[in-house]
Amino acid sequence: MTGYASVTFAGAQSHNSAATAAPATGSFSVDVRSVNSRFLDAVLRLPDELRHLEPALRERLTRQLKRGKVELRVDTRSADPSSSPLPQAPASEVLGRLSHLESAVRGWLPQAQPLSVMDVLQLTRQPNRTPLRDDDVLACADQALAALREARAREGERLADSLRERTAGLRALVTQARPLVPQIVQRQQARFIERWHQALAQASQTEGSAATVDASQASDRALAEAAALALRIDVAEELDRLSVHLDEIDRQLAQGGDLGKRLDFLIQELHREANTLGSKSSALDSTAIAIDMKVLIEQMREQVQNIE
Known part of the structure; x- marks a missing residue:
């Protein structure tokens, strides 16, 4: 932070x-x-x-x-x-030695510039x-x-408030997604069974009367495949885990202390569940929810890296 x-x-x-005039x-x-x-x-x-x-x-x-x-x-x-004090005037013996040195130098180097007042003060300056x-x-x-x-700590409180706003936004998206799950599953199952029957009808017409299809077996197979499809696209467990992780984040924020590494881990879990939700999505509305979740989670990730 x-x-x-x-x-x-x-x-x-x-x-x-021990001193009368202590420095x-x-x-x-x-x-x-x-x-x-x-x-x-x-x-x-x-x-x-x-x-x-x-x-x-x-x-x-x-x-x-x-x-x-x-x-x-x-x-x-x-x-x-x-507040800086003026430099003290150099002692006469110091000035004499400096003048002697200047004369010696200019004896060897006639082109050398004479010392200025500033040069003298700097050369004779005592640490004050x-x-x-x-x-x-x-x-x-x-x-x-x-x-x-x-x-x-003040900045941490502001970051914690911002994180709570985003966990509230993610909860709203979870609530929005829950009623969509059974609707999406039923819609995809119905579409799958319809296409299954269409494929059987086309196969019967293509192969003629010699290729007879047992209607009951075909129906059972279709239902089994539809059930398997429902398991693949059902995201109820992911939504439940998202809610659990959000509850834990709020609990950690309320508890305070050294939270950075714990929140880092929880944000990774949120991101994993949102990715799964998006990969299983078979409808535009659930895909939009998954994208909105990822945006909020990414904002939380950037903030969590700053919080202590």
């Missing part, structure tokens, strides 16, 4: 009773985003100074999330450029970002993952 969460840590004063910890942000995926694919993007936290962060992520392509990013850059505490980073990561789970 998709989702996004972000937690910003603005920096805090370090608690150190402040640096600010950072933790962003977590996820997109749809059938399996969990976790990517962590951390600054070099926090690489040692990757196992702990990955363990937290895999413990709380089961599906989705998830990216967790820790950004130590300041979100507000105006305060250190980060591991506990602060992990705590913010926990908050971001909790917020992401809440966002994914």
Whole structure:
């Protein structure tokens, strides 16, 4: 499922009773985003100074999330450029050494450009970002993952409502198909027996009086073949299984929890029954119902791949 969460840590004063002026910890942000995926694919993007936290962060992520392509990013850059302090003026001895180096370089390379003020500031810049505490980073990561789970839960509720709408649509199609089954069977049996008798009449006329056909045996054979045809085209069992699978899907949605794999299996069963219904169909109305079922089931399949 998709989702996004972000937690910003603005920096805090370090608690150190032994120091009169305790240094402040640096600010950072933790962003977590996820997109749809059938399996969990976790990517962590951390600054070099926090690489040692990757196992702990990955363990937290895999413990709380089961599906989705998830990216967790820790950004130590300041979100507000105006909050960044101006660079400190370099010390005079540093400027002296830099001037000496520039003179030496230009002695060998007279065409070299002189140093600008920006060049001097960049070369003499001291890191002004305060250190980060591991506990602060992990705590913010926990908050971001909790917020992401809440966002994914809200999306999961919307997906569950959409799935319930489609199970209701499939139930309506099952209800629509049930009264058609005996009508289709009777119609196909009558058509089969009629064509059977027509074939017997044509055979008798073609072979003449020498080829006599026992009427009772022909009738019994026709009825047996008609019964076999009825078994082949009867889809009452498929409709019953469709109803059972739909009931189970609704039960799983009401129960909640980690449903992805169970719903995947149930959708496959729905698709199998709808395919059988379509293959056995011998009338346009039942074929149309089977097609409508497949459309709804395919929509459910796409949604189930996103739900956790």
